[in-house]
Amino acid sequence: MTPAERVAWLRGELARHNEAYFVRDAPLIPDADYDALARELRALEAQYPELGDDSSVSMAVGAPSSPLFGAVTHAEPMLSLDNVFAVDELGAWAQRTARGLGVDADSLTFVVEPKIDGLACSITYVDGVLTQGATRGDGRVGEDVTENVRTIHDVPATLEGFSSGRVEVRGEVYLAKADFKDLNGRQRELGAKEFANPRNAAAGSLRQKDPKVTAARPLSFLTYQLVDLDGAMVFARYVDTLARLSAWGFATARETVVEVGGAAMIARSTWFEEHRHDLSYEIDGVVIKIDDLARRAALGSTSRAPRWAIARKFPPEERTTRLLAIEVSIGRTGRATPYAVLEPVLVAGSRVAMATLHNQDQVALKDVRPGDLVIVRKAGEVIPEVVGAVAEPARARQPAWVFPSSCPECGGPLERVGEESDTYCVNPACPAQLLQQIIHFASRGALDIEGLGEQRVAQLLGEGLVSDVADLFSLRRQDLENLEGLGELSATSLINAIDGARSMPLSRVLVGLGIRHVGPVAARELARAFATYGALAQAPLEQLERIDGVGPVIAASVHRYCREDESIERMTRLAEAGLTLSEPESSAGPEDTLAGRAVVVTGTLEGFTRDEAEAAVVARGGTSPGAVSKKTYCVVVGEAPGVAKVTKARDLGVPIVPAAAFRQLLETGTFVAPSP
Numbered sequence: 001m002t003p004a005e006r007v008a009w010l011r012g013e014l015a016r017h018n019e020a021y022f023v024r025d026a027p028l029i030p031d032a033d034y035d036a037l038a039r040e041l042r043a044l045e046a047q048y049p050e051l052g053d054d055s056s057v058s059m060a061v062g063a064p065s066s067p068l069f070g071a072v073t074h075a076e077p078m079l080s081l082d083n084v085f086a087v088d089e090l091g092a093w094a095q096r097t098a099r100g101l102g103v104d105a106d107s108l109t110f111v112v113e114p115k116i117d118g119l120a121c122s123i124t125y126v127d128g129v130l131t132q133g134a135t136r137g138d139g140r141v142g143e144d145v146t147e148n149v150r151t152i153h154d155v156p157a158t159l160e161g162f163s164s165g166r167v168e169v170r171g172e173v174y175l176a177k178a179d180f181k182d183l184n185g186r187q188r189e190l191g192a193k194e195f196a197n198p199r200n201a202a203a204g205s206l207r208q209k210d211p212k213v214t215a216a217r218p219l220s221f222l223t224y225q226l227v228d229l230d231g232a233m234v235f236a237r238y239v240d241t242l243a244r245l246s247a248w249g250f251a252t253a254r255e256t257v258v259e260v261g262g263a264a265m266i267a268r269s270t271w272f273e274e275h276r277h278d279l280s281y282e283i284d285g286v287v288i289k290i291d292d293l294a295r296r297a298a299l300g301s302t303s304r305a306p307r308w309a310i311a312r313k314f315p316p317e318e319r320t321t322r323l324l325a326i327e328v329s330i331g332r333t334g335r336a337t338p339y340a341v342l343e344p345v346l347v348a349g350s351r352v353a354m355a356t357l358h359n360q361d362q363v364a365l366k367d368v369r370p371g372d373l374v375i376v377r378k379a380g381e382v383i384p385e386v387v388g389a390v391a392e393p394a395r396a397r398q399p400a401w402v403f404p405s406s407c408p409e410c411g412g413p414l415e416r417v418g419e420e421s422d423t424y425c426v427n428p429a430c431p432a433q434l435l436q437q438i439i440h441f442a443s444r445g446a447l448d449i450e451g452l453g454e455q456r457v458a459q460l461l462g463e464g465l466v467s468d469v470a471d472l473f474s475l476r477r478q479d480l481e482n483l484e485g486l487g488e489l490s491a492t493s494l495i496n497a498i499d500g501a502r503s504m505p506l507s508r509v510l511v512g513l514g515i516r517h518v519g520p521v522a523a524r525e526l527a528r529a530f531a532t533y534g535a536l537a538q539a540p541l542e543q544l545e546r547i548d549g550v551g552p553v554i555a556a557s558v559h560r561y562c563r564e565d566e567s568i569e570r571m572t573r574l575a576e577a578g579l580t581l582s583e584p585e586s587s588a589g590p591e592d593t594l595a596g597r598a599v600v601v602t603g604t605l606e607g608f609t610r611d612e613a614e615a616a617v618v619a620r621g622g623t624s625p626g627a628v629s630k631k632t633y634c635v636v637v638g639e640a641p642g643v644a645k646v647t648k649a650r651d652l653g654v655p656i657v658p659a660a661a662f663r664q665l666l667e668t669g670t671f672v673a674p675s676p
């Protein structure tokens, strides 16, 4: 390829990736690869000035706006930043900048800030009132996202103590790590697509046609630039503008530090690298800025980036290594997950020998094959994953990997269900599924049975002592005592731990059952809404769908689960084993479950005096009259009921509710109609 051809190719590639990253919020390659392409293009353009082109993507910042939004021409262009990666490049920048100013780098004051991985946003205030919010777009023209920006909790609608003039406040819209995790958890439970990373999630959330969608996303905003459109404000230093922004009600990065001298600045940037995972949001580097605003003006900007600032990008948490094999593991729901067996490699400080490939479509999309050199990514605590293969044109590749059609554990068929990209082993007796189900049932977030880890469960399965979670509750100490590695003492503690699980609330049991799509949030909402498993199991599909946080996917999954023969048997056995299968009242949701309803109580109810029972109904917005009428919602019948009341209820067709269902009635306002 000639340099001219290479330049043309690089421009095409970069334009394609820009569109994927900025317009569709769905990058095709890791940022590090993108940066490498951009750097190569810039280097070639510098080496062959005749190939230069003012419209080259190397000159551009971001990408053109989406037609979904109105266009906003920025009063002042929104520039990008030049990047460095190595410490000596950063030192060279400091020297160059100092020289440009005719000063010594040791005496220069730098501000070192986290480089937040979100998307830039410019917010206009006229006389202190928010009038417009815009994305960066191509730097000159951005997208009008005013109504969406208004929904961000730390974007003030009016500026505290600002009365006249026009300013643009610029900064980064981002998702804190914890909020990103919650959001993806919610997406998962709703059966919606998960976001690849906080940056994509933030961009996808801000760039929504419907501001209500944005409002439901936990976006945050950190400011790092003030554009005074009237030129009326006088600040000497950048830190003064930050103080003013903060006084107006904006958040600024708490970790921002002022350092004097190049050496201190570099040391601080390294400190950030070491602490990058300690911050509450993701950063991909640090931004170093000259503090003195007069010096900034003297340095000026290129069309792309200011000369008074630089980004030090951190080494990506991605490495390349050889893919040795692709294997498939079977999870508790039977999901068959392909994973990569790798030549071990150190990524982000830990040794990685296996990485997930997610599903069949991902393997096909990434087209990774055994023998390939692949990019492995591990960021923070995230499970390592294979990003893709690195092209090695000189090397012959193995044929494309084919997803197996039978389960590697039990030999049963592997099937894809409907539109899902996941493949499942559909044999309910598959030992790999059983193992994972029981481990999950006993895990922290579920029934929290201490001492029941993977090895122990495998042992119990191997000995034929359990073949379903319900079997755990019939284990006796004698069964365990003679197992390898388990003495009398640990057998007793395991039995006690299992015993303790009997009183776990319904929400934890629902998590433990591993019903597809039901995570802790949905489990809690379901448990609160229905209070008992009996009520949940009887609920019609439409009622399940109405529960907050339960979409049609979860509702259908729960509805199906409750009606499967195996589940019915399992739940009956769990109830017989003494699990409460109910949610304690303290965690019950809205109190007014019986608003406007008349509930007649007759006979004695276990755990309640007559007065307490009536008070409980009244406390939930109902009434508890002494006589049955046509308008009575239901009659709760305890020990030794009044015959007249029961007869009257029968005659009038008023439902009769057994005493055992009283708590559920209180908590949910519903009852299981007795069989005729």
Ligand code: IVH
Pocket: 078, 079, 080, 081, 113, 114, 115, 116, 117, 118, 119, 120, 172, 224, 225, 287, 306, 309, 311
């Ligand atoms: S200053 C004219 N400061 O990084 C200079 N940018 O790669 C404007 N970013 O477009 C940018 N954290 O979206 C600045 N502390 C920070 C930043 C930051 C993140 C983003 C911003 C910028 C991009 C450049």
